[in-house]
Amino acid sequence: RKEVEQDPGPFNVPEGATVAFNCTYSNSASQSFFWYRQDCRKEPKLLMSVYSSGNEDGRFTAQLNRASQYISLLIRDSKLSDSATYLCVVLGSGGSYIPTFGRGTSLIVHP
Amino acid sequence: DTEVTQTPKHLVMGMTNKKSLKCEQHMGHRAMYWYKQKAKKPPELMFVYSYEKLSINESVPSRFSPECPNSSLLNLHLHALQPEDSALYLCASSQDPQGRTEAFFGQGTRLTVV
Numbered sequence: 001r002k003e004v005e006q007d008p009g010p011f012n013v014p015e016g017a018t019v020a021f022n023c024t025y026s027n028s029a030s031q032s033f034f035w036y037r038q039d040c041r042k043e044p045k046l047l048m049s050v051y052s053s054g055n056e057d058g059r060f061t062a063q064l065n066r067a068s069q070y071i072s073l074l075i076r077d078s079k080l081s082d083s084a085t086y087l088c089v090v091l092g093s094g095g096s097y098i099p100t101f102g103r104g105t106s107l108i109v110h111p
Numbered sequence: 112d113t114e115v116t117q118t119p120k121h122l123v124m125g126m127t128n129k130k131s132l133k134c135e136q137h138m139g140h141r142a143m144y145w146y147k148q149k150a151k152k153p154p155e156l157m158f159v160y161s162y163e164k165l166s167i168n169e170s171v172p173s174r175f176s177p178e179c180p181n182s183s184l185l186n187l188h189l190h191a192l193q194p195e196d197s198a199l200y201l202c203a204s205s206q207d208p209q210g211r212t213e214a215f216f217g218q219g220t221r222l223t224v225v
Contacts, residue, residue: 043216099214101153
């Protein structure tokens with residue numbers, strides 16, 4: 001079983017839609033969680049940190065469910081510019097504190 | 112300033128060449144990383160430096176040789192690479208080597224081995 005798992009998608013949604021991604025992690029001792037966004041042929045950029053209490057930034061909401069060992073990212077009112085790959089990153093996965101990436105979820109927002 | 116700077120942005124090298132990738136950050140981060148990313152795959156960890164000491168080498172072939180001259184700089188020396196080593200090489204840094212803080216990535220070096 002992979003340490004960090006994501007549905008690769010693609011998620012194909014119209015502008016204005018709400019879309020949610022989940023990411024599961026295998027190590028219950030994992031400590032820190034992040035969502036990164038990566039555009040084609042660019043570097044990953046930090047989108048949000050994920051806290052136990054949840055985290056909201058404009059149209060983006062991230063949540064952590066420790067009991068079920070998953071984190072989620074909700075995007076409301078999708079824009080064309082939201083089209084990208086969204087990478088889930090877990091620290092403290094597998095007993096190490098190295099950023100461990102999920103395979104990424106591809107989002108395509110169409111007009 | 113959350114900037115990690117990588118040079119060069121693009122590199123084409125022959126299999127017999129020796130080249131180096133450079134990475135610089137001035138955020139006072141004490142952990143620095145090299146990742147390799149192939150198309151449509153997530154970044155794959157290569158090396159971790161913690162307080163300027165190599166702490167993790169993910170069984171990377173010896174044709175890749177990392178170096179951390181000081182707390183702001185990280186190099187990756189390349190020698191006798193293979194075409195399958197062509198990829199995007201990403202440098203990242205984070206404040207806390209214990210992994211409690213987010214990592215910031217440079218723009219990457221797109222390497223092509225011919």
